[in-house]
Structures are given as structure tokens and as C-alpha cells.
Amino acid sequence: MSNSPPADGTGTGRTAAGRTAVATLAGTTLEWYDFFLYGTAAALIFDKQFFPSLSPGAGTLAAFSTFAVGFVARPLGGLVFGHFGDRIGRKATLVVSLLLMGVGSTLIGAVPNYDAIGFWAPVLLVLLRVVQGIGLGGEGAGATLMSMEHAPAGKRNLYAGFPQMGTPAGLVLANVVFLTTNSVAGDATFTSWAWRIPFLLSFVLVAVGLLVRLRVTESPSFNRAVEQDEVVRFPLAEALRVGYRRLGLTLLAVVANSAVAYVFLVFTLSYGTKELDYKKKFLILGVTAASVIWFATIPFWTKVADRYGRRTMFVGGSVAILAWCVAFFPLLNTNRSLLALLALVGMGVIIPVTHCVQGAIIADTFPIHVRYSGSSLILQLGAILGGGLAPLISTALLDASGSSTGVTWYLVGVCALSLAGAVALFRLVPEKGPEPAAEPPAQAVART
Template sequence: MSTPERPDRPEPAAAPGRTALATLAGTTLEWYDFFLYGTAAALIFDKQFFPSLSPAAGTLAAFSTLAVGFVARPLGGLVFGHFGDRVGRKATLVVSLLLMGIGSTLIGVIPTYDTIGFWAPVLLVVLRIVQGIGLGGEGAGATLMSMEHAPEGKRNLYAGFPQMGTPAGLVLANLVFLGTNALTGDAAFTGWGWRIPFLLSFVLVVIGLAIRLRVTESPSFHRVLEEDDVVRFPLAESLKAGFPRLALTLLAVVANSAVAYVFMVFTLSYGTKQLGHDKQFLVLSVTGAAVLWFATIPVWTRVADRYGRRTMFIGGSVAILAWCAAFFPLLDTGAAGPAVIALAGMGLIIPVTHCVQGSIIADTFPAHVRYSGSSLILQAGAILGGGLAPMISTALLNSGGSSTGVTWYLVAICGVSLAGAVALFRLVPETPARTARPQIGDEAWTAPR
């Protein structure tokens, strides 16, 4: 890819609502693929790809392949961020969707350990890397595309639409997973039926591409071209935001990722293998909580646009810390009622901080380096938080024999994020919400002192 020439005529502006819905559709499909893998890693892959290991070691190995995807995400974020700032948001988002679809579809056809032995987990890891690279390019880009099309005063609302793709993808993945299991039966599903949801990715990606190709390029990127503001190394330029702000932004968002993946992935393995809950019950409970997560994001983003992000984000950080302290004690009762309450609570609390973290990260950077800078922070947070969380939780559970260590791990990382958020908003005081002006806009930007 090369830097595009300055256009004689910009593309006609797309309706902001249509662009927001297109980014929601694309992120939903990408997260469907990513979460489908997480669910399969928790419930299936230990038997199919690591049968020679003990159940505990097999689960840890399966979660390790899950973590590989997170390690690959920064690579995707850096590559797609570079070209997104030099070539445009639209083209990179199309390629990222293709990569994710190809990786997921091929997972649906790879042989298992019983067929090709050692090479089965190797192929699984390779395709997981492809998935990670694709999602690494998607996360920041979709948020920017929607936010940069946003009407005045609605940046948080429009930046929240791609964030809704996370719970929507989880709901879609879990429903397809449960539906296929119900149609094939447990034995057949464990043997071969688990492949069907992955093969369905091909159809979904075709639909997603048809939607995404109709979206016009970001107005902010058009302005970058018109002002001849494309830089050769956008990632290096983005670092001018300064280490204190970059570090505090990273710390502020890392807990949300860690807590979300313990809730969405680790809980499935823990609840079925340690507490004896029915698999369908847990998957349905997580799915119901994800519906709450999805439905409340527009509410909280409107609150952020009207009243500001600071109080809402810090209050949400306190709430998620408190709920993490209660989460596993509720689950450990072994009863269905407290388990539903624990999971539903996560579905209500996680979106308070998740819905605006994309806009907080994006507003750290000017338009001409925003894709690269946002990808750096977002993917680093994903590794430190979500990528390691299921594996660390499993190791803590195996070493301590109870969920107490996992609870302390979540509380500690939430405490770090809360401290980071408080320090971040002190470093960069929030612009009054009613002015509807971002602190760092497209027209003028200076690195914080």
C-alpha cells in the first residue's frame, strides 16, 4: 500500500447513523469469531487438541492458545494502524475482516490431535495468530470510523457503536454454539459439531463485507489528505502524546479487559468443571448478561456526551472493583440463583467503563496518527488484561485450590486501573460536556505538557 494522493473531490459524506451501524455489524462479526474460539477453548479444545494432558493441564493449554491471539493483536494493530493513518480507515477495515473470516473458517476444518498429533495444536496456534492480527486491526479502526463521522456533541455515542459489537459478538457466538450443540447432541458436538460455528464464519464475513464496502472514508482522514498531513511513521509521531498520558490511559483501561475475559471465558470452564453447573445453563447466563451489556451501552454513552466522562468512568471503575470482590463468592455457593446474579451484575457494570474507553483512547491522538496511537494503547491493554486473564486465573485456581486467588487478582488489577483513571483525569482535565468539543480534535493538537 502507498500513500493516497490528495483527492480532487472528496467522497460524499455518509449518513453518520449508517456508518455507525456498519461499524457495529463489522465488529460484531469479528468478535463472533474471536469469542467463538474462547468458548471452544473453555469447553472443547482441551479434549480435541490436548488429550494427552490432565484435565487441568489441558484447560491451561487451551487457554494458552487463546492468549496467543492476544499476543498477535498488537502486530495487527501496528500494521493496520500504520496503513490506516497513511492509506485510510476503510481499506484497512475491509482487510481486517477478511483475515478474521479466513482464520476462523480454517479452524473449522483443521484435523485434531488424534488425526495428525503434534501438528494439530500447531495449526490451531497459527490460525489463532491470524485471528489476532485481524482483530488487532479492527478494534481501533472501527471506533475511529464511527467517531469521526459523528455529529457535533455525540462523539461518545458514536464511538460506542463499535463497542456494542463486543457483547453482540458474544451473544451471537454463544447462541450459535448452543444451537449447534442442541441439534447435534453432546457426543457429536464434542466430536465434530463444534466445527459448524467456525465454518459459518465464511457466510457471516461475506455479509459483513457487503455492508462495510458501502461505507465512505472518514471525514477526518479526508481532512488529513487535504492538508497534506500524512506522516511517514505515524506510530512514532503518536508517541508525542507523552509517556505519562500514554501510560495512564493504558492503566485506566486494562482492568475492563481482564474482568470481561474472566467473566466471558474463564467462568465457563470454572463453573462446569469446579462447580458442576450445566454447560448450557452457564452459556445462557453469560449470553443474557451480554444482552444487558449491549443494551446499556447507548445509555451510558449518552450520559457521557451530556455530563462528561470523568465521573462516569471513575464511578464505573469503583463499581467493577466492588463487584469483582463479590463475583466468585456468589458463584461458589453452587446455586443457580446467585450465579445468575453474579453474571448479570457483570453485564450491567462492565459497559460503564467499556463504552467510553474507545473515545478516551482516540481523543489522546490527533487525526493523522490516531489509528496507530489508538491501536498501540488498545492492544497493549488487551494483552495485559484479557489475553492473560483466563490463563492467570486457571493457574491461580490450580495452585490455590480455590477461587480466592482469582478474586484477589481481579481486585488488584481493578485497583490499578482505578488509580490510573483518577491520575489520567487529573493530568488532562475534562472539557465541559456541554461545549461538545473534544480536548484533542482534528483541527488543532498539541502534546500535553
């Protein structure tokens, strides 16, 4: 018996639900393309372009610091877009978030480097990274809600998983464009100026995404909240009434997935090329292959969650991530390509087990009329505490010790805390009966 809340009861047709799912997948793919493109460039290019006077280690730290800035900005975007998403609707805010992300990424491709304008080059880079962060801060929770709130009965986890697929899809797209541009231009030309091409392509990709996103209808759940006069003036304040204990445990439960994912996706590129002498192309292809597996397995795991319940699956996935973090760097450190590929692909197999349902778990913490604000707060705080700081902390630990052992213990510690948080959260919230975020049944809607 699934522990998912009852279906929305909105009467939305499967065609509209499917169109919305595809639109949210397309939008999140494009936004994550922009975000991961920056992460890859930060690991491999930006230290030379924007911090050339620093040592290699300090330059990498500086580049990862600008990467972290985007995460610092994400809660601001989450708060702003969450507020208006609960007051004026999901669709309009998601259109604006996509535009912000596209404009920020396109302009990054046009920023002069340090040799051209000195100090102002990293300043402009940071400002545009803030724009990226604000845009993505409004995307994650809103896209999950938009798809989940259109879902047919019994398929809430499946539909909430479509926007989650945008994370690995965006990474695959970013890496394919990055590698293709590098191969065509050559290493020297790519490092000099051709790295800008993938960022400039964001303008075209976002235009396509907007055409898809503008065709979807507003969330039936939000429309019903408007009809029943449930829209509140300060939705975030209302969302906090869920209680700080539950909010804290939900936040703790999702931190590990973000931390592990960003060490795997971003820090590994820098560590593998500079410390282990792996070829850049090999590592990017390995991460890309793992991301394809990540993408392809999300529908399977979300169907499992809809059929059997997501709690046991989430806890089991949390244990698996912890165990693989113990093995990940030792496998990389063998300097054997086959074992390194196993380490990377293993992450692609394990990460989606918890990633695919965490958006739905967060959403079901809050009532419908304040769900965007509450979900954005938890999602973005989890992202900054987990993913935003992970490459920076990992680089600092590596510089301090000269070994990846500290990074391994850091990841194991974060995973253990998240596992404890998930177990405590699921004990706190009864498995049977409606969750606080569950929509009223269709019969009740008809009588109001």
C-alpha cells in the same frame, strides 16, 4: 457540560453517519463472534480435541494458552493496520481486517484434531489463532475511529460506542450458534466434530459483513488530514510524542475492563462446569443474558457521557467493577443457580459503564493524523495485559490454591490499579479546553 472534544466539523450528513455506525457495529460483531467462539471452544472443547494426553487441568491451561496467543498477535495487527490506516485510510484497512478474521476462523473449523495428525494439530491451531489476532488487532481502534469521526456535533461518545456494542453482540451471536449446534447435534457428536460448524459459518457471516462495510465512505477526518498534507511517514513515532506518562496512564486505565470481561466471559465457563458442576448450557445462557444487557445499555451510557461528561462516569464505573469483583466468585460458589445468575447478570450491568467510552478516551489521546496508530497500540497492549492473560492467570491461580480466592484478589488488584490510573489521567489532562485529538472547527477547515 461534557468533557468531550468539539465535533469534527466535517459536515457529514446524519444518514452517512448512521450508515457508518451500523457498518462498524456489523463488522465488529462478526469479528468478535469469531474471537469469542474460539474462547468458548477453548474453555469447553479444545482440551479434549487438541491436548487429549494432558490432565484436565493441564489441558485447560494449554487450551487457554492458545487463546492467549491471539492476544499476543493483536499488537502486531494493531501496529500494521494502524500504520496503513493513518497513511491510506480507515476503510481499506477495516475491510482487510474483516477478511483476515473470517479466513482464520473458517480454517480453524477445518483443522484436524490431535488424534488425526498429532503434534501438528495444536501447531495449526496456534497459527490460525495468530491470524485471528492480527485481524482483530486492526479492527478495534479503526472501527471506533470510523464511527466517531463521522459523528454529528455533540454525539462523539454515542457514535464511538456503536463499535463497542459489537463485543457483546458478537458474544451473543457466538453463544447462540454454539448452543444451537450443540442442542441439535447432541453432546457426543458436538464434542467429536460438530463444534466445527460454528467456525465454518464464519465464511458466510463475513461475506455479509463485507457487503455492509464496502458501502461506507472514508472518514471525513482522514480525508481532511490528506487535504491538509498532514499524513506522516511514520505515524506511530509521531503518536508517541504525546508523552509516555499520558500513554502509560491511559493504558493502565483500560486494563481492568479487559481483564474482568475475559474472566467473566471465558474462565467462568471452565471454572463453573469443572469445579462447581454447573451445567454448560446454564452458564452459557447466563453469560448470554448478561451480554444482552451489556449491549442494550451502551447507548444509554454513551448518551450520558455526551451530556454530562465521561470522566465521572468512567471513574464511577471503575469503582463499581472493583466492588462487583469482590462479590462475583462468592456468589458463584454458593452453587445456587439464582445467585450464580445474579453474579453473571451483574457483570452485564456494570462492565458497559467503562467499556462504552474507553475507545473514545483512547482515541482522544492522539492527533487525527496519527490516531489510528496510537489508538491501536494502547488498545491492543491493554487487551493483552488485561484480557489475553486473564484466563491463563486465573487457571494457574486456581490450580495452585484449589480456590477462587486468588482469582478474586487478582481481579481486585487489577481493578485498583486501573482506577488509580484513570484518576491520575483525568487530573493530568485538563477537563476544560480542547483535547489534543480534537478536530479544528468547521470555520478553520473552510479557510485552509
